[in-house]
Amino acid sequence: MEPTSSPTADAASATASGPAAPRPPAPSAGASQGRRRAPRMNGDDRERAILEGAERLLEERPLHEVSVDDLARAAGISRSSFYFYFASKEAVLLSLLDRVAAEAGARRTAALAGVTEASPGAYRAAIAAFHETFRAHRAVTLAAADARASSPEIRAQWSRVMDGWVAETAAVIEAERARGSAPPGVPAHDLAAALNLMNERVLYAAFAGESPAPAGDVVEALVAVWHGAIHGAPAPAPLPR
Amino acid sequence: MEPTSSPTADAASATASGPAAPRPPAPSAGASQGRRRAPRMNGDDRERAILEGAERLLEERPLHEVSVDDLARAAGISRSSFYFYFASKEAVLLSLLDRVAAEAGARRTAALAGVTEASPGAYRAAIAAFHETFRAHRAVTLAAADARASSPEIRAQWSRVMDGWVAETAAVIEAERARGSAPPGVPAHDLAAALNLMNERVLYAAFAGESPAPAGDVVEALVAVWHGAIHGAPAPAPLPR
DNA sequence: GATTTCGTCAACAGTGCGTCGACAACGCGG
DNA sequence: CCGCGTTGTCGACGCACTGTTGACGAAATC
Numbered sequence: 234m235e236p237t238s239s240p241t242a243d244a245a246s247a248t249a250s251g252p253a254a255p256r257p258p259a260p261s262a263g264a265s266q267g268r269r270r271a272p273r274m275n276g277d278d279r280e281r282a283i284l285e286g287a288e289r290l291l292e293e294r295p296l297h298e299v300s301v302d303d304l305a306r307a308a309g310i311s312r313s314s315f316y317f318y319f320a321s322k323e324a325v326l327l328s329l330l331d332r333v334a335a336e337a338g339a340r341r342t343a344a345l346a347g348v349t350e351a352s353p354g355a356y357r358a359a360i361a362a363f364h365e366t367f368r369a370h371r372a373v374t375l376a377a378a379d380a381r382a383s384s385p386e387i388r389a390q391w392s393r394v395m396d397g398w399v400a401e402t403a404a405v406i407e408a409e410r411a412r413g414s415a416p417p418g419v420p421a422h423d424l425a426a427a428l429n430l431m432n433e434r435v436l437y438a439a440f441a442g443e444s445p446a447p448a449g450d451v452v453e454a455l456v457a458v459w460h461g462a463i464h465g466a467p468a469p470a471p472l473p474r
Numbered sequence: 475m476e477p478t479s480s481p482t483a484d485a486a487s488a489t490a491s492g493p494a495a496p497r498p499p500a501p502s503a504g505a506s507q508g509r510r511r512a513p514r515m516n517g518d519d520r521e522r523a524i525l526e527g528a529e530r531l532l533e534e535r536p537l538h539e540v541s542v543d544d545l546a547r548a549a550g551i552s553r554s555s556f557y558f559y560f561a562s563k564e565a566v567l568l569s570l571l572d573r574v575a576a577e578a579g580a581r582r583t584a585a586l587a588g589v590t591e592a593s594p595g596a597y598r599a600a601i602a603a604f605h606e607t608f609r610a611h612r613a614v615t616l617a618a619a620d621a622r623a624s625s626p627e628i629r630a631q632w633s634r635v636m637d638g639w640v641a642e643t644a645a646v647i648e649a650e651r652a653r654g655s656a657p658p659g660v661p662a663h664d665l666a667a668a669l670n671l672m673n674e675r676v677l678y679a680a681f682a683g684e685s686p687a688p689a690g691d692v693v694e695a696l697v698a699v700w701h702g703a704i705h706g707a708p709a710p711a712p713l714p715r
Numbered sequence: 716g717a718t719t720t721c722g723t724c725a726a727c728a729g730t731g732c733g734t735c736g737a738c739a740a741c742g743c744g745g
Numbered sequence: 746c747c748g749c750g751t752t753g754t755c756g757a758c759g760c761a762c763t764g765t766t767g768a769c770g771a772a773a774t775c
Contacts, residue, residue: 279753297624300731314754316733382620383538392685399686423688423695430679430686431672431699438671444633445640445671447664454664458672458703465706520722541762555723557764719774727766732759739754745747 280318283308287325291372296326296380323384329373330387334394337366341401355405356459360432363398364452367436378437395433399425406463415463428459521559524549528566532613537567537621564625570614571628575635578607582642596646597700601673604639605693608677619678636674640666647704656704669700 286307290299301322305315319325344362345355367374381388402425409415418424432455438446447454527548531540542563546556560566585603586596608615622629643666650656659665673696679687688695 295623301733302731310753311755312732313734313756317753321733379623382536382623388684395686419695419698420688420690423690423692424698426679426686426688427672427676427695427699430675431668434671434675435668438667443629445636445667447661447667449661449664454660454668457660457665458668458699461703461706462699463702465702542764543762551722552724553763554725554765558722562764717775719772721770721772723770724768725766726768728764730761730763732761734760735756735758737755737757739752741750741752743749743751745749 279308279310283310283315283318283325284329287322288329288372291326291329291376296322296376323380323387326373326376326380327384327386327390329370330377330390333366333370333373333377334390336369337394338397340366341398345401345405355409356402356428356463357456359398359402359405360452360455360459363429363432364436364455367440371440375437375441378433395429398429402429409463416466424462428462431455431458520549520551524551524556524559524566525570528563529570529613532567532570532617537563537617564621564628567614567617567621568625568627568631570611571618571631574607574611574614574618575631577610578603578635579638581607582639586642586646596650597643597669597704598697600639600643600646601693601696601700604670604673605677605696608681612681616678616682619674636670639670643670650704657707665703669703672696672699 283304287299287304290303290307299322301315302312304322304325305312308315319328340362341359344358377387377391381391399422403421406415406421406425410417410421435447435451435455437443439451524545528540528545531544531548540563542556543553545563545566546553549556560569581603582600585599618628618632622632640663644662647656647662647666651658651662676688676692676696678684680692
């Protein structure tokens with residue numbers, strides 16, 4: 234019965250901007266734009282307190298076991314005050330995810346900047362970057378992955394991040410193929426999507442301690458698959474059924 | 475607080491047995507054990523009605539948007555009567571998942587029975603079987619994947635199914651390696667885990683219509699990765715960092 | 716016909732969510 | 746100093762959903 238389109242539909246702008254909090258229309262929208270020095274210590278860093286408290290809580294239990302009350306209490310305010318800053322606990326997670334998204338973008342760029350053209354180990358760097366991003370914010374990424382199921386906003390944001398990785402990976406694959414160091418085969422985008430989704434799932438399983446997961450070095454297993462899939466022999470004929 | 479080993483720890487037996495409903499202790503424990511013929515038409519197939527209604531509902535919306543009341547109503551009983559049959563809506567999904575687990579096992583066995591030893595296309599059959607299992611119960615598997623985040627029982631059952639696939643895959647990989655038609659590399663189990671997790675995630679993305687997903691033939695993309703990862707050249711030296 | 720078992724339900728209590736209106740502190744222009 | 750809008754806070758409400766209890770009927774059993 235819940236209206237599908239939440240009032241916080243401006244989540245698109247959330248890509249890297251501030252949190253999608255329902256702040257009342259900024260009154261100081263005039264010249265105080267560059268203002269960073271807080272004339273007061275209240276207000277703006279309460280938001281930060283919520284974010285930090287949330288990240289801390291998510292390190293010990295999943296989002297669906299954290300109530301808005303917990304979040305508010307962790308930030309030292311009452312439950313109803315919480316809603317002054319965020320529309321829901323999903324909005325908090327989304328805001329947290331925004332930071333990760335930004336960092337993921339930066340790390341990806343940095344990782345692939347080292348390899349000028351299409352050196353043989355470009356995707357190796359990509360895997361390492363992916364792994365680092367995931368690990369650096371384990372709690373947030375794990376929680377976001379869980380919340381994808383119930384929150385369209387988080388799902389969309391996650392997709393945005395993954396799409397970036399996939400596009401970057403596909404570019405590398407195509408460069409390798411152009412160099413002749415990788416055989417042609419299925420569309421590079423499809424291959425890149427499959428490999429990145431594998432990374433996501435395997436890293437999740439590993440960090441969450443799930444049952445079917447590589448027992449040894451996770452990154453090595455991933456690199457092996459990537460290398461084989463990209464540089465290995467082309468797949469055999471599709472077998473007439 | 476939930477004890478890790480749920481009282482329904484016989485979930486292993488649940489592979490094909492009845493649902494883990496909180497039915498009151500069987501009073502007719504005496505000689506009526508073999509009784510199958512229902513003297514009345516009520517009771518036992520109400521359970522089926524719930525299951526069927528649930529599967530139908532899950533085809534149109536995710537589990538977290540289905541209330542116990544919806545489930546009960548779909549089966550033609552009141553909400554409180556529902557609890558006579560199942561402890562929660564997760565229990566219903568778990569029961570549904572049990573069937574899929576049984577079918578998955580059967581299909582896996584059948585798929586790998588065709589290939590006596592380690593014929594070159596054994597894992598291809600595995601992928602097809604996986605894909606079919608997933609597709610045949612799309613609603614249930616999608617819902618189960620979502621519910622994994624919040625329900626330990628479902629997570630455990632899912633793990634059990636995946637573990638089966640992984641073990642079977644690992645056996646095939648080792649056979650291929652023994653034959654000399656696949657090079658050595660990372661542990662077969664790790665490789666098998668990564669590949670099966672990829673399948674799960676990619677199929678989920680494809681069936682759910684998510685954004686980063688192969689655009690073309692999904693199965694072909696998966697086969698390409700499997701083939702390359704198993705039969706491709708061994709990964710290069712791990713690069714001293 | 717009395718009793719047990721099966722199945723059903725209305726009603727209750729609990730939890731969490733999101734919203735509303737009152738209310739305090741602050742800054743500011745008079 | 747005083748009104749006055751703004752910023753931030755909170756208690757209390759209504760709502761949706763969950764899981765449990767106790768009472769009630771209808772078969773079956775003796």
